[in-house]
Structures are given as C-alpha cells and as structure tokens.
Amino acid sequence: xxxAGQPVSPxxxxxxxxxxxxxxxxxxxxxxxxxxxxxxxxxxxFLFFASALVGIDYAGVLALIANPIHALLLICLTICxxxxxxxxxxxxTEDYIHSRPLEMMLKVGIRLGAAVGCLACVMAILxxxxxxxxxx
Amino acid sequence: MPVHRRLSPHLGIYRxxxxxxxxxxHRLTGLFLCAGVLLVSWGAIAAAYGKPAWDxxxxxxxxxxxxxxxxxxxxxxxxxxxNGVQHLVHDAARNYGPPVRDLMSMPVYWAxxxxxxxxxxxxxxxxxxxxxxxxxxx
Numbered sequence: 012x013x014x015a016g017q018p019v020s021p022x023x024x025x026x027x028x029x030x031x032x033x034x035x036x037x038x039x040x041x042x043x044x045x046x047x048x049x050x051x052x053x054x055x056x057f058l059f060f061a062s063a064l065v066g067i068d069y070a071g072v073l074a075l076i077a078n079p080i081h082a083l084l085l086i087c088l089t090i091c092x093x094x095x096x097x098x099x100x101x102x103x104t105e106d107y108i109h110s111r112p113l114e115m116m117l118k119v120g121i122r123l124g125a126a127v128g129c130l131a132c133v134m135a136i137l138x139x140x141x142x143x144x145x146x147x
Numbered sequence: 148m149p150v151h152r153r154l155s156p157h158l159g160i161y162r163x164x165x166x167x168x169x170x171x172x173h174r175l176t177g178l179f180l181c182a183g184v185l186l187v188s189w190g191a192i193a194a195a196y197g198k199p200a201w202d203x204x205x206x207x208x209x210x211x212x213x214x215x216x217x218x219x220x221x222x223x224x225x226x227x228x229x230n231g232v233q234h235l236v237h238d239a240a241r242n243y244g245p246p247v248r249d250l251m252s253m254p255v256y257w258a259x260x261x262x263x264x265x266x267x268x269x270x271x272x273x274x275x276x277x278x279x280x281x282x283x284x285x
Contacts, residue, residue: 047234050231055228062277069194085191092184099181100178135188135191135192139195
C-alpha cells in the first residue's frame with residue numbers, strides 16, 4: 012500500500028513478463044522437469060531392481076549391482092534423485108523459511124550435502140562395479 | 148522503506164478439492180523421499196563396504212519398523228511418480244486452468260486427481276503382495 016492506501020506493484024508488468032529482471036528464472040523450473048522426466052523410467056526400473064534384491068545373499072547383491080547396465084542405471088538414478096531432491100528442498104525452503112539468513116544457510120547446506128551424498132553414492136556403485144572395496 | 152507486496156488469496160477462501168490433497172501430499176512425499184534417497188545411498192555404500200555393513204543395512208530394512216518405513220517409501224515414490232506425471236501434463240497446459248477446472252461438464256480434472264491417489268495406493272498394494280508372495284515362497 013502507498014500513503015493513499017492504494018496497492019503498489021513493486022515491479023512494472025513489462026519487466027515481469029518473458030525473461031524477467033534476472034533472465035535466469037526459468038532455469039531451475041526446467042531442471043526440475045528434466046530430472047522428473049528422467050526419473051519416470053528410472054524409478055520404475057528401480058522398483059524392479061530393489062525387489063530383485065529382496066531375500067538374496069550378499070554375493071548376489073554385489074553381482075546384481077556390478078552388472079554394467081544396472082550400475083549405469085543406478086548412477087543415472089542417483090544423479091537425478093539428488094538433483095531433483097535438492098531443487099525440491101530448495102523450493103520448500105524458499106516457500107516456508109522466512110528468515111533470510113536461515114534460508115541462505117539451508118540452501119547452502121542442501122546444495123553441498125546433495126553434492127557430497129551424490130558423489131559418495133556414485134563412488135560406492137563404481138567401486139562395486141569395478142570390484143574394489145571402499146574400506147581398502 | 149519496505150515494499151508492501153500484494154499477497155494472493157490463501158487457504159481461507161478455498162473450497163476443499165482433491166488438488167489440495169495432491170499438492171500437499173506431493174510436497175510431503177517429496178520430503179520423505181529425500182530421506183529415502185539417503186537410504187538408497189546407505190544401501191549402495193554398505194554393499195561397497197562389505198558383508199557386515201550390508202547385513203546391518205538389511206537388518207534396518209527388515210525389522211518391523213523398517214518394513215513400515217519401506218511401505219511408506221514405496222507408496223511415497225509411487226504417489227510422487229503418478230502425481231508428477233499429471234504435473235507434467237499440467238505443465239504442458241493440458242487439462243489445466245479455469246475452463247477445464249470449473250466446468251461441471253468436464254470433470255476430468257478432478258477425476259484424474261482421484262485416479263492418481265487411487266492408482267498409487269493400488270500399485271503399492273500390488274508391489275507388497277508380489278514381495279510377500281515371493282518371500283513366502285522361499
């Protein structure tokens with residue numbers, strides 16, 4: 012509201028249309044959809060893969076993960092999951108955390124945590140595939 | 148001087164509809180699935196680490212609380228997946244917006260919303276029926 016009690020739009024409509032003021036607003040929306048599309052087949056495949064792990068012994072588990080197709084799909088799944096999840100958590104943070112410092116800290120934590128988690132998981136899959144153990 | 152932005156109408160004025168349930172569940176299942184991603188990562192790392200680590204992981208997944216969590220994660224995944232597909236359809240501007248939403252002659256908008264909820268629940272039941280039968284057969 013301005014002094015006269017009239018609503019004031021902070022930005023003229025012409026700068027909000029199209030690319031907007033920052034020219035980058037669509038990037039994360041698009042990445043969220045891109046990873047979502049990739050996750051449709053990947054998560055359906057993962058349900059079958061995870062079901063195949065039920066009740067088999069450790070050697071069988073290693074053999075299933077070490078199958079090159081399975082290892083490749085698992086790595087694709089891991090990257091898409093962390094990426095999609097990080098963007099989703101960031102959106103939730105932006106929507107519900109109204110303290111700017113806390114919001115920034117959470118966003119930094121989400122990004123860095125997702126990067127480390129994703130790399131650790133990919134490393135584990137690669138090590139099973141290549142037959143190396145993580146504990147030396 | 149602070150900028151006073153106009154706010155869009157919020158919860159108070161809305162009539163309850165299935166898309167509110169979908170929207171809320173999409174976020175909640177999304178949050179829960181983020182924990183599921185950590186569980187999948189734990190599994191991969193445990194498998195790479197050795198048999199004792201893998202056995203700990205299996206122990207967590209197969210105790211009664213673990214099974215309940217697994218059922219929760221599988222339904223969350225299936226709901227988020229089904230609802231996400233509908234979300235993508237809406238993103239492509241199909242079956243979306245006031246002309247579709249408000250015409251009683253085109254109730255497909257609400258019907259597909261309930262369809263998503265019901266299909267995700269049925270798919271979860273099917274998954275656990277198959278898993279249960281397989282385990283019983285061993």
